[in-house]
Amino acid sequence: MSDGARVQRLCGEIARWAECAGRPLTLMEICGTHTMAIYRHGIRTLLPQGVGLVSGPGCPVCVTPQSQIDLIVELARRPEVTVATFGDLMRVPGTQSTLERERSRGADVRIVYSAHDAVELAQAVGARDVVFIAIGFETTAPTVAAAVVEAQERGVRNLSILAANKIIPPAIATLLKSGEVKIDGLICPGHVSVIIGSDAYQPYAGEYRLPCAVAGFEPVEVLEAIAALVRQAAEGRAEVENLYGVWVKPKGNRRAQEMIYSVFRTGASHWRGLGRIEDSGLFLREEYAAFDATQRFGLVEKKTPEPAGCRCGDVLCGRIGPSDCPLFSSVCTPENPVGPCMVSTEGSCSAAYRYGRRAA
Numbered sequence: 001m002s003d004g005a006r007v008q009r010l011c012g013e014i015a016r017w018a019e020c021a022g023r024p025l026t027l028m029e030i031c032g033t034h035t036m037a038i039y040r041h042g043i044r045t046l047l048p049q050g051v052g053l054v055s056g057p058g059c060p061v062c063v064t065p066q067s068q069i070d071l072i073v074e075l076a077r078r079p080e081v082t083v084a085t086f087g088d089l090m091r092v093p094g095t096q097s098t099l100e101r102e103r104s105r106g107a108d109v110r111i112v113y114s115a116h117d118a119v120e121l122a123q124a125v126g127a128r129d130v131v132f133i134a135i136g137f138e139t140t141a142p143t144v145a146a147a148v149v150e151a152q153e154r155g156v157r158n159l160s161i162l163a164a165n166k167i168i169p170p171a172i173a174t175l176l177k178s179g180e181v182k183i184d185g186l187i188c189p190g191h192v193s194v195i196i197g198s199d200a201y202q203p204y205a206g207e208y209r210l211p212c213a214v215a216g217f218e219p220v221e222v223l224e225a226i227a228a229l230v231r232q233a234a235e236g237r238a239e240v241e242n243l244y245g246v247w248v249k250p251k252g253n254r255r256a257q258e259m260i261y262s263v264f265r266t267g268a269s270h271w272r273g274l275g276r277i278e279d280s281g282l283f284l285r286e287e288y289a290a291f292d293a294t295q296r297f298g299l300v301e302k303k304t305p306e307p308a309g310c311r312c313g314d315v316l317c318g319r320i321g322p323s324d325c326p327l328f329s330s331v332c333t334p335e336n337p338v339g340p341c342m343v344s345t346e347g348s349c350s351a352a353y354r355y356g357r358r359a360a
Contacts, residue, residue, distance in 0.1 A: 003219075003220055006220050006223075007046070007219065007220060007223060010220070010223040010224060010226075010227050011046050011047075011223070013227045013230075013231070014047060014048060014051060014223070014226055014227050014230050015048040017227065017230040017231045017233075017234045018048050018050055018051050018230050018234070019048075020234035020235075021050075021230060021233045021234040022234075023050075024050045024051075024052070025050065025051050025052070025184040025185065025229075025230060025233055026052045026053075026054055026181075026182055026183055026184050026185075027051070027052070027053055027054075027183070027184060027185040027186070027187060027226060027229055027230075028053070028054050028055070028056045028181070028183045028185070028186055028187065028318055029053065029054075029055060029056060029058065029186075029187040029189075029222075030056040030057065030058045030168065030171075030172060030186060030187070030188060030189050031058040031187070031188075031189030031190065031191070031192070031346075032058045032059035032060075032062070032344065032345075032346020032347065032348075033058075033189075033190070033191065033217055033346060034058065034187055034189065034190075034215065034217065034222060035055045035058060035059070035346065035347075035348050035351050036345065036346060036350075036351045036355075037217050037218075037219065037222055038053060038222060038351075039351035039352060039354070039355040039356050040351070040354075040355045041219040041222075042355070043219060043222055043223065043226075046223070047226070051226070051230060053226075054181065054183075054318035054321070055315065055316070055318060055348040056171075056172070056175065056186075056316070056317070056318055057168075057171050057175070057271060057273065057274060057316045057317060058168075058189060058346065059316070059340075059341065059344050059346040059347050059348070060135050060136045060137050060140075060165075060166065060346075061088045061089055061092060061135060061340050061343070061344040061346070061347070062272065062312060062316055062339075062340045062341050062344055062346070062347050062348075063166065063171070063271045063272050063273065063274070063316060064092075064135055064164055064272065064340070065270045065271065065272045066094065066095065066272070066304045066305070066306060066307070067270070067301045067302055067303055067304045068164055068270070068301060069092055069093070069094040069095075069340075070094045070095050070096075070302065070304055071162070071299055071301050072085075072089070072094070072099065072133055072162065073094040073096070073097050073098070073099065073102060074299070075131055075162070075293070075297065075299070076099055076102040076103070076107040076108075076109050077102060077107060078297070080128065080129055081108070081128070081129050081130075081131055081297075082108040082109075082110060082121070082125055082128050082129065082130045082131070083099065083107070083108065083109045083110070083130075083131055083133065084110050084111075084112045084117070084118040084121055084130055084131065084132045084133065085099060085109065085110070085111060085112065085132075085133040085135075086111070086112070086113070086133070086135070086136075087111045088343070088344045088345060088346075089133060089135060090103075090109070090111065091337060091343045092337075092340045092343050092344070093307065093337060093338060093339070093340075093343075095304050095307075108128070112132070114143060114147075115132055115134065115140075115143045115144045115146070115147035115148075116143070116146070116147050116150065118130060118132035118147060118159060119147050119150050119151050119154070119156055119159060122151070122156050122158050122159035123154075123156055125158070126158075127158065128158060129158050129159075129160065129296075130158055130159050130160070131159075131160050131161070131162055131293045131297075132144075132147070132159065132160070132161050132162070133162050133164065134161050134162060134163050134164055134165050135164045135165065136165050136166075137165065137166060137167065137168055137189075137191075137192050138167055138168065138192050138195040138196050138256075138260070139191040139192055139194070139195060140165065141165045141167075141195075141260045141264065141282055142195065142253075142256040142257075142259045142260050144161065144163075144165060144263075145259045145260050145262065145263035145264060146259055147161075148161060148263050148284070148288055148291050149259075149262075149263060151291065152288070152290075152291070157290075159291065160290075160291050160292060160293035160296045160297075161284060161291050161292065161293055162293040162294065162299075163264070163281075163282060163283050163284055163292065163293075163294070164281075165264070165281070165282040166269055166271065166280055166281055166282070167196075167266070167279075167280055167281075167282065168189065168192050168196070169196070169200055169201075169203075170277050170278065170279055170280035171271060171274060171277060171280060172186070172201075172204060173203070173204075174271075174274055174277050174280075175274070175317060175318075176204065176208050176210070180317065180319060181317060181318045181319055183210065183318070184210075184211070184229070184233050185210065185211040185212070185213070185229030185230070185232065185233060186201065186204060186210060186211070186212045186213070186229075187213060187215050187222070187225045187226070187229070188201050188212050188213060188214040188215065188240075189214075190214065190215055190216050190217055190244050190247070190248065193214045193242075193244065193248040193252070194247050194248055194252065194253060195252050195253050195256050195257065195260075196252045196257070197248065197249055197250050197251045197252025197253075198214050198240055198242040198248050198249070198250050198252075199240070199250045199251060199252075200252070201214070201240045202240055205238045205239055205240050206238075208238075209238040210238055211228075211229045211232035211233060211237065211238050211239065211241075212229075212238075212239070212240045212241070213225040213226075213228045213229050213240075213241045213242075213243055214240070214241070214242045214243055214244045214248050215243055215244060216243065216244045216247075221243065221244070224243050225241075225243055228241045228243060260282065262285075263284065263285060263288055264282035264283060264284060264285065265282070265283055265284075265285050266279040266280070266281065266282060266283075267279065267281050267282075267283045268280070268281065269281025272306075272312060272313050272316060272340070273312065273313025273314060273315075273316040273317045274313075274316075274317060306339070307338050307339055309325075309326055309327050309331070309338070310325070310327060310332070310338045310339040311324070311325040311326075311327075311339075312325075312339035312340060312341040312349070315341050315348050315349060316341065316348070321348075321352070322341070322348050322349040322351075322352035322353070322356070323352060323356070325349070327339075328342075328349060328352070328353070329353055332349070333353065334350060334353060334354075
């Protein structure tokens with residue numbers, strides 16, 4: 001069966017099961033790659049009236065709080081420091097500046113494509129201190145952990161890590177406990193699920209009676225997840241359906257999990273839009289304290305407010321859509337972003353600006 005025929009069949013199934021459900025349904029995707037795919041392929045326009053999609057906190061750059069962005073900018077301003085970062089972070093606005101702006105003023109900011117690249121960079125620059133900005137979810141955490149172990153084994157002493165990795169399940173639990181957004185089903189993240197496994201979502205199906213479906217990233221795969229969730233809702237079921245079983249196993253990738261927790265411990269972390277969440281951040285264990293940039297440079301995170309008028313935090317939690325923010329597409333654009341959701345390639349506002357307006 002061709003993809004076109006599969007899309008047509010799935011849209012028909014979604015419409016039939018939505019009618020059987022007899023009530024409006026709101027589904028949330030918790031993955032920035034899913035968000036981008038949904039907007040890029042116009043998936044919202046294929047759904048029947050009464051089936052809506054909202055975006056959750058699935059963009060790691062976007063959920064990084066303003067206070068931490070300011071801390072990263074402060075690091076870049078130190079003449080003895082080379083900041084190594086993924087490209088998504090370069091244009092994220094801090095309170096006063098961005099990494100891109102600091103680099104234009106002479107700061108040594110380098111874009112790398114992996115944590116291993118940061119190890120290589122530290123060896124290449126000699127005496128300078130290299131700080132790798134470790135922002136991401138469970139998907140990138142194993143590679144950061146492996147880089148720390150590699151640096152220790154190779155005796156790379158001028159590398160440190162600003163540990164800002166976060167883990168997804170506590171954020172989902174916080175959203176559900178708040179009850180601020182009525183959610184009838186979760187489209188669970190494919191990449192993260194490869195690491196943590198589909199069983200990680202069982203508590204939401206059990207405790208919250210919330211249908212869950214782990215999805216791939218092609219349009220057909222996203223529609224399959226939507227069809228599965230609508231059917232569960234219509235039948236009064238709440239289960240975890242793993243539709244990405246080629247890559248996602250029930251228990252996940254045990255080796256990757258072991259790598260993460262051999263280097264990191266969990267602790268309280270601040271999320272943009274969600275506040276402080278216990279056991280949701282990854283921090284270097286004591287035996288790797290020599291690689292902790294916070295300790296090495298005496299960094300102190302200061303509480304800072306969101307940019308005036310920016311509602312990125314509400315967009316991240318599905319409380320509003322991107323176009324409901326008063327700054328969207330007028331003051332805040334990809335050329336002049338006010339908040340991170342308009343900058344990141346996984347940001348809801350960026351996706352809505354690039355593809356949503358065309359669909360409308």
